[in-house]
Amino acid sequence: MMYDYHYLSSLPMIYAPFVSGVTDDAFQMDKKYSEGLSHKLIWACHDVTGDQVDELMTNIGTSFYKFLTKYEFNKVLRVLGRTFPQFLNGLDNLHEYLRFTFPKLKPPSFYCEHESRTGLTLHYRSKRRGFLHYVQGQIRNIAQELFQTEVVIELLDIEHDMNLEHVIMRLHFNNLDFNRQNTAYRNLNDSILEKVKITSDIFFDIFPFIIVFNRGMRIRFGNDSEFIETEKNNTYT
Numbered sequence: 001m002m003y004d005y006h007y008l009s010s011l012p013m014i015y016a017p018f019v020s021g022v023t024d025d026a027f028q029m030d031k032k033y034s035e036g037l038s039h040k041l042i043w044a045c046h047d048v049t050g051d052q053v054d055e056l057m058t059n060i061g062t063s064f065y066k067f068l069t070k071y072e073f074n075k076v077l078r079v080l081g082r083t084f085p086q087f088l089n090g091l092d093n094l095h096e097y098l099r100f101t102f103p104k105l106k107p108p109s110f111y112c113e114h115e116s117r118t119g120l121t122l123h124y125r126s127k128r129r130g131f132l133h134y135v136q137g138q139i140r141n142i143a144q145e146l147f148q149t150e151v152v153i154e155l156l157d158i159e160h161d162m163n164l165e166h167v168i169m170r171l172h173f174n175n176l177d178f179n180r181q182n183t184a185y186r187n188l189n190d191s192i193l194e195k196v197k198i199t200s201d202i203f204f205d206i207f208p209f210i211i212v213f214n215r216g217m218r219i220r221f222g223n224d225s226e227f228i229e230t231e232k233n234n235t236y237t
Contacts, residue, residue: 035128042056042057042060058136063137065142076094077094084146085120085175087142087147092111109125110123117175118172118174119170119172119173119175121156121168121169122171123167126164126165127164132158136153140153151172154171154172155167156170210222
């Protein structure tokens, strides 16, 4: 079962009830529909237009942000991050939030790695197959609408493990904030290391339950040890 909010964006493109065998002419946001309904509609679109299913799914994904805007859900997307990578890293939190409204939602999972000045690697996992091109259309359109960023998607690998689809993609885009963030972090870190000195007695007061090891992994100090008295004047940075 699934909620039609995930594919309602396909309806403005084309609706072919006679071809698909679907008799409904409207869908409800809070109603559950069979998992195969969206695939019936997509293949109906293919039969009517002659367009490839992958191309149709990409176009539907592209129109999804417009659908969200219609119902003002786009405001939620805008708070996921100030940058495109931050937005992608916040998608799992968004889906967890949606589970309060749609408790039987089967959300995908996203996480990023190998971020650089020219893009990042995105991992997409889902229990539902056949939505890769839909997701790619969403990514390109949201990057353009929210962050004025053009994204080129390179498919690196697809793995299937039992009922889980794992897709690895390289997103190529002009990641302007990458160098800025790294520079700001390094400057802040250097400033902290230079200005903030914490003596061991303060450190032990903050963390009263502590075990101290030396470089040979031998315990030098635990609670109720005299180690504090002998080492309290040392400085840790």
